[in-house]
Amino acid sequence: MQTETPRLEIRNLKRSFEGRAVVDDVSLKIMPGQVTCLLGPSGCGKSTTLRMIAGVEMQDSGSIHVDGKLICDTIFRIPPERREIGLMFQDFALFPHLSVADNVAYGLRGTRAEKRERVKELLERVDLLRFIDGYPHQLSGGEQQRVALARALAPKPRIMLMDEPFSGLDNRLRDGIRDETLSILKEQDTAVLLVTHEPDEAMRMADEIALMRDGQIVQQGAPYNVYTRPIDRAAVSFFSDANVIRAEVSGALAHTAFGRFLAPGVPDGTAVDIVFRPQHVRIDFDRAGKGPLPTAADGTPARAIVKRARFMGNESLVEFEMDHDGSILKATVPNVFMPSEGTVMWLTIRRDKCFVFDVKT
Numbered sequence: 001m002q003t004e005t006p007r008l009e010i011r012n013l014k015r016s017f018e019g020r021a022v023v024d025d026v027s028l029k030i031m032p033g034q035v036t037c038l039l040g041p042s043g044c045g046k047s048t049t050l051r052m053i054a055g056v057e058m059q060d061s062g063s064i065h066v067d068g069k070l071i072c073d074t075i076f077r078i079p080p081e082r083r084e085i086g087l088m089f090q091d092f093a094l095f096p097h098l099s100v101a102d103n104v105a106y107g108l109r110g111t112r113a114e115k116r117e118r119v120k121e122l123l124e125r126v127d128l129l130r131f132i133d134g135y136p137h138q139l140s141g142g143e144q145q146r147v148a149l150a151r152a153l154a155p156k157p158r159i160m161l162m163d164e165p166f167s168g169l170d171n172r173l174r175d176g177i178r179d180e181t182l183s184i185l186k187e188q189d190t191a192v193l194l195v196t197h198e199p200d201e202a203m204r205m206a207d208e209i210a211l212m213r214d215g216q217i218v219q220q221g222a223p224y225n226v227y228t229r230p231i232d233r234a235a236v237s238f239f240s241d242a243n244v245i246r247a248e249v250s251g252a253l254a255h256t257a258f259g260r261f262l263a264p265g266v267p268d269g270t271a272v273d274i275v276f277r278p279q280h281v282r283i284d285f286d287r288a289g290k291g292p293l294p295t296a297a298d299g300t301p302a303r304a305i306v307k308r309a310r311f312m313g314n315e316s317l318v319e320f321e322m323d324h325d326g327s328i329l330k331a332t333v334p335n336v337f338m339p340s341e342g343t344v345m346w347l348t349i350r351r352d353k354c355f356v357f358d359v360k361t
């Protein structure tokens, strides 16, 4: 069986600044037409990784390959302008002295007529055709960014590196431009590496998410898998609010006020964190001092007092103080649910949505 060659492959990239490993052994493969999001908090090394692939930053070790060919290691190096890699950064400036059309045509080859055709096609898709003969200073910041996007897409690069490319756009525009950009890149079979610190953006754009932390990729996979099978507590919290209950294991079970949680393979006496998202807390009303009966799916109910309820738009967030230890738990409920402070309720936690992590690891 013939295996497909990745469009972009980076192997064991490392880069240190002042003795600190900012990118620490990062490897990735991206196939043609695939969008991979490098997702992680500010300062984790995402941009430095991208800059090394672009060729504007030199790695200390490791190599970069395009369609199976080496383009850069510590001995051999193709200069940035010959890598045929498209770049789209948030602060990528347009050429102020060139018209919008000439900016978009900048990297294009072909006859004047062919270039004009391609420029029109792209400006139409980013909804800016009316500005074709205008100049950058006549456009708003968001419009300039869309022109920069059209310029980056125009030469149909084999690889596109994007660093927070949509963050300057207002919400109303962002979704449309994001979807349009994605469909252009897919049509062109471009391999995309997109850097973002916004989980929503990564979930929306990515075929694959590479979760980065302290210079390393800590987890990689399809958005659904990364979201539903996070490798640790921080990976849960990165995507959403998370509740955490600390418990001790005995007999492969973690014992809590919400009943027992399976902790297979965890030795007795080990401390674990049981982590779950607010949407997986079930809320029940108090019935003469009692909650619902325990079930295998939801465990035992625990008594809680409403501290605060807030309406968030399409859901409500309720904060509870737990009776048994005074800890705070958050629950979200679709639509409007605004119980008043002090209301007694009973909470259960969906077992199939909980993650149990050994505290030490």
Ligand SMILES: Nc1ncnc2c1ncn2[C@@H]1O[C@H](COP(=O)(O)OP(=O)(O)OP(=O)(O)O)[C@@H](O)[C@H]1O
Binding pocket: 017, 018, 022, 040, 041, 042, 043, 044, 045, 046, 047, 048, 049, 197
């Ligand atoms: N040229 C440099 N000299 C010294 N330190 C640097 C240099 N470039 C980056 N760093 C440091 O490396 C770390 C990672 O930076 P990088 O820009 O890659 O992070 P990032 O994940 O892209 O963050 P952000 O989302 O905030 O851009 C930061 O602590 C940064 O200060």
